[in-house]
Amino acid sequence: MSKVNPDATSEQESPVTDNESKVTIAVNKEKYQPSRTAAGTKSLNNGDPVAQALEGMTLEEVQDLADKFIGENDFRTRYAKLNRGMQRMNIGNRIRGHMRKADVLDKDKNVVKTGEEVFAKVSAPLVKATKARIAAEEKAKATKAAASEKNSESKAA
16 A cells, blocks of 8 residues: 655655555656646646657547557457546557557668657647647637626626
């Protein structure tokens, strides 16, 4: 059983204590980057190409990307028993693993394209669509907030 030390501040490393073995593991928050989830809440990611591509994607978008990149489409059934966050995490890890193995080689076994380059090409249209969806949602939210503010100003006058 692990638990976070309640005495640790958000500025410090949050030590995690394993009660059975009395070992304290410090979480190094310096290696993570701030990001946003598909719902817009704050999150952290490790900053690798997969994390950057998946930033802001919904579970369905991540599943679609995995279908295109890995070529398997059993993710929906395989991980259905898990909650949405665990599904997304597992699929992201599968994408990372496949990216490491996806180097394109020529007949002499020289790398022509790295797995990272292949992933970037496959993920580009989905990343672009995700960014467009996020921008549209932010614009709609700003428009709604402006209309609400204007409405409250007219009631006050």
